[in-house]
Amino acid sequence: xxxxxxxxxxxxxxxxxxxxxxxxxxxxxxxxxxxxxxxxxxxxxxxxxxxxxxxxxxxxxxxxxxxxxxxxxxxxxxxxxxxxxxxxxxxxxxxxxxxxxxxxxxxxxxxxxxxxxxxxxxxxxxxxxxxxxxxxxxxxxxxxxxxxxxxxxxxxxxxxxxxxxxxxxxxxxxxxxxxxxxxxxxxxxxxxxxxxxxxxxxxxxxxxxxxxxxxxxxxxxxxxxxxxxxxxxxxxxxxxxxxxxxxxxxxxxxxxxxxxxxxxxxxxxxxxxxxxxxxxxxxxxxxx
Amino acid sequence: xxxxxxxxxxxxxxxxxxxxxxxxxxxxxxxxxxxxxxxxxxxxxxxxxxxxxxxxxxxxxxxxxxxxxxxxxxxxxxxxxxxxxxxxxxxxxxxxxxxxxxxxxxxxxxxxxxxxxxxxxxxxxxxxxxxxxxxxxxxxxxxxxxxxxxxxxxxxxxxxxxxxxxxxxxxxxxxxxxxxxxxxxxxxxxxxxxxxxxxxxxxxxxxxxxxxxxxxxxxxxxxxxxxxxxxxxxxxxxxxxxxxxxxxxxxxxxxxxxxxxxxxxxxxxxxxxxxxxxxxxxxxxxxxxxxxxxxxxxxxxxxxxxxxxxxxxxxxxxxxxxxxxxxxxxxxxxxxxxxxxxxxxxxxxxx
Numbered sequence: 001x002x003x004x005x006x007x008x009x010x011x012x013x014x015x016x017x018x019x020x021x022x023x024x025x026x027x028x029x030x031x032x033x034x035x036x037x038x039x040x041x042x043x044x045x046x047x048x049x050x051x052x053x054x055x056x057x058x059x060x061x062x063x064x065x066x067x068x069x070x071x072x073x074x075x076x077x078x079x080x081x082x083x084x085x086x087x088x089x090x091x092x093x094x095x096x097x098x099x100x101x102x103x104x105x106x107x108x109x110x111x112x113x114x115x116x117x118x119x120x121x122x123x124x125x126x127x128x129x130x131x132x133x134x135x136x137x138x139x140x141x142x143x144x145x146x147x148x149x150x151x152x153x154x155x156x157x158x159x160x161x162x163x164x165x166x167x168x169x170x171x172x173x174x175x176x177x178x179x180x181x182x183x184x185x186x187x188x189x190x191x192x193x194x195x196x197x198x199x200x201x202x203x204x205x206x207x208x209x210x211x212x213x214x215x216x217x218x219x220x221x222x223x224x225x226x227x228x229x230x231x232x233x234x235x236x237x238x239x240x241x242x243x244x245x246x247x248x249x250x251x252x253x254x255x256x257x258x259x260x261x262x263x264x265x266x267x268x269x270x271x272x273x274x275x276x277x278x279x280x281x282x283x284x285x286x287x288x
Numbered sequence: 289x290x291x292x293x294x295x296x297x298x299x300x301x302x303x304x305x306x307x308x309x310x311x312x313x314x315x316x317x318x319x320x321x322x323x324x325x326x327x328x329x330x331x332x333x334x335x336x337x338x339x340x341x342x343x344x345x346x347x348x349x350x351x352x353x354x355x356x357x358x359x360x361x362x363x364x365x366x367x368x369x370x371x372x373x374x375x376x377x378x379x380x381x382x383x384x385x386x387x388x389x390x391x392x393x394x395x396x397x398x399x400x401x402x403x404x405x406x407x408x409x410x411x412x413x414x415x416x417x418x419x420x421x422x423x424x425x426x427x428x429x430x431x432x433x434x435x436x437x438x439x440x441x442x443x444x445x446x447x448x449x450x451x452x453x454x455x456x457x458x459x460x461x462x463x464x465x466x467x468x469x470x471x472x473x474x475x476x477x478x479x480x481x482x483x484x485x486x487x488x489x490x491x492x493x494x495x496x497x498x499x500x501x502x503x504x505x506x507x508x509x510x511x512x513x514x515x516x517x518x519x520x521x522x523x524x525x526x527x528x529x530x531x532x533x534x535x536x537x538x539x540x541x542x543x544x545x546x547x548x549x550x551x552x553x554x555x556x557x558x559x560x561x562x563x564x565x566x567x568x569x570x571x572x573x574x575x576x577x578x579x580x581x582x583x584x585x586x587x588x589x590x591x592x593x594x595x596x597x598x599x600x601x602x603x604x605x606x607x608x609x610x611x612x613x614x615x616x617x618x619x620x621x622x623x624x625x626x627x628x629x630x631x632x633x634x635x636x637x638x639x
Contacts, residue, residue: 286339
């Protein structure tokens, strides 16, 4: 893992991509810091950070697109996968290298609350907690990029699809608002969610019998619960999906200034899930 | 030692590798031979754990590649068909990275890298970026990577492709040098290459096992000593009558005849040259030529891997016989002729 980590980090800093990522993110954090805090007179640095979030959508796909896709295209994955290193350690090495690059602008932004403090009242605890949440949210999005990059040989496809998924994540709250709130609507929606999950599982397991059985069981349970008490199903779907909103967790750090433990756990478990899926994708490729 | 048991790789309903079994003993130079698309690279990828087999096992030094991949991969150095190089690194950086990846002890690393560089003659290139290297040098960097740490087994997939003749000779010498202490497995679709370095050959055709033996044994087994070509002066009828008097001729076919000579091929059991000589002499019919058909490894290979299933099956039949070494006469001139004749054909197949 260490070898891969070191190679990746030096590769990001030997090529433009690492510097570009750091420069763009730092510049945008600086612009919003200037506009909101220095000129706007807001005491919370977290406001500037939440305004900067949209930049992730553009620069994270650019950072992550080549991590796995290029490896596969140039066949250097043969070296990694035939070396005594396990697939998991290859992925972790790459992921930590990406986080290291991301950590640079985050570290720079750690100066901002101190600058505010020097000029007046600052809320250091709230601001540093928000910087932490900012880092975790970025880490989730980088894991998304890593997963999508492992699915394709083309950097372009990896970048565009990562952008698409990140966009959906940003619009999540708005989209969830359009979901039906009736009990029947939730029932149908949940069944669709189950089918989609089963379909995705099947892509990994390639065994219709297992995924089909699991899916049928899940659908049966949902329908059973619905028949027992349909009133509980009202606005269940939007509520359930709303829980997965990545921005809500960040907002509770940034706007409400609370340390949202459940939100943090959501981020960490999503990272673990995405890295696990990346591992499965690479494992699976060996089998076909 | 590598044991491959019943290996299958299925893509959809096409078997890229079809129930392949063989054993590579310690210290051998083992050659995979087959035309393009025969499944050589796929087999190697499965042996090194890059691809998973659909069925069957690969056991490397007692480690099953599927159950204990780390243990198995530690014993293997692998140079894939396309050398897995990072163009943005220098040769030295790349080799350091590989050494760390292969978990070579920190204290030993520089020493091992130095050895690998010396063996592949990369001394002048160590500080060059890989993207600025020529194809031959890239191949050597890939090779240096494969032999780094000197694992017990070194697997090289078409190691000399794209090299100039001088480099080819160098690499062959290197392979022989490595074989003193290591097991080396190389693949090639070029027969002369395998012939030049290997002491064991595995011939694969369409993913299936065809033959596995030393090059000499293969040649012996497949040389059609029971077939000969005759050129006699006389008419077809007289020759036919003479042939009737000789025991052991299974069948004969006339291939061409001029006004007073006939040329024929005979399928015989055993060496009948003497009997034929006396029979023709007794009948006062001059025998102009007797030529046992000696196949070179080149012919064997071409026949065994022929696209046409019938031709390949016919050639493979010969493998079933016991080798009869003492019966094969040293008929160098005709054998050389034969090889020359086939040379043009084989060049085409190498494209």
